[in-house]
Amino acid sequence: MKYSVIVPIYKTEKYIRDCVDSLLCQSYSDIEVILVDDGSPDSCPAIADEYAAGDSRVKVVHKPNGGLVSARKAGGAAATGDYIFNVDSDDFISPFLIEKVHKVISETDAEAVFFGFTLYSDENGEGDRRMSALSPGVYRGEEIKKIVGSYMYDRDKKGMNGGSVQFNICCKAVRRDLYLSAQNKVKDGVTSGEDTLFTLHLLPELTSAALIEDYGYYYRSNPTSIEHTVSTKDFDNLFTVIREMEEKVKDIPEYSDGMRVYALYRLWTLSIRGAVASDSYSAYKKHIDTPVYRELVKKIKKTKIYKKRPVENIVLFLTKHRCLRLIYLLGKSYFKNKEMV
16 A cells, blocks of 8 residues: 655755655655645755655655645645655654554555644654544544534533644545545635644545554644734634635534634634734734724634633633733733743
8 A cells, every 4th residue: 555745845944854754764665755845945946856866756846835735735636645644844753653554544444544743842852742632443434423523622521622633634644535635625825724624624524534542743843933923914814714614614513613612712822922922002902903803703702612611711701802902911921931822
């Protein structure tokens, strides 16, 4: 059985060799590595061509810059494997990950295999391990429907939990036809939330899936990412993502709870990050309180968290009522030095 590994590449010359080397040294060798140069302006295109010249399993797709979603689609179009993996070009995987996934697929014929990931930093090495909330095993039929119903949010668990299946596309191996179907439904212009949308489209199409307790995907974390400036484009992007989710809810009503909780969480996160990055409240209010922001607030008015913790009550109230000054003060005090919101 052959596996395709899609690696979108853009301005990651510092890490690209670590990534590709981890793929080419896999214990299971019947793979193809598709390096998608998304118009990278650094030395990545030349590095990709170098690997292709040295190993017949490596293909290179050069394309104008179009963003991550378009790169993944281009990689999918070039893929010939039975199943598709995705690996970001600044990440890497363990030598046995594909072999472990292959063993599960061979034994169960699962259409998709989910696995976990390990946070990694150059300074501290391996960090936290994370995986989906499901128990390891194989899920079929009605069990898949339950997974769909609790994706993004599980009403039986406390707080704004992440639901049944983690959204990360890089923690999934998916049968090629199902991968292409789900990926091609995600709009190219989506710059954040694209993994969540991919999984949103994928889950209802599955008749079987397996979860393995393996953390062999290494995700390079950036502890200062909270400090980056949040622009109006981030809210525009969130609006696009929520609109796509609303269209899906028309066909899959079970997604409605998860969609609203996701919208609340993302809106809150962007609001706090904007506060952290702003020099003054007046600048923050001018930046945040836009027509798109107000429309997003309207979309979370009906959000219901069934087992709220005190913090969820605060988040829900402040966001629903656009209490921007209080959100700003929280961002500048409590969340100022937090790695994650």
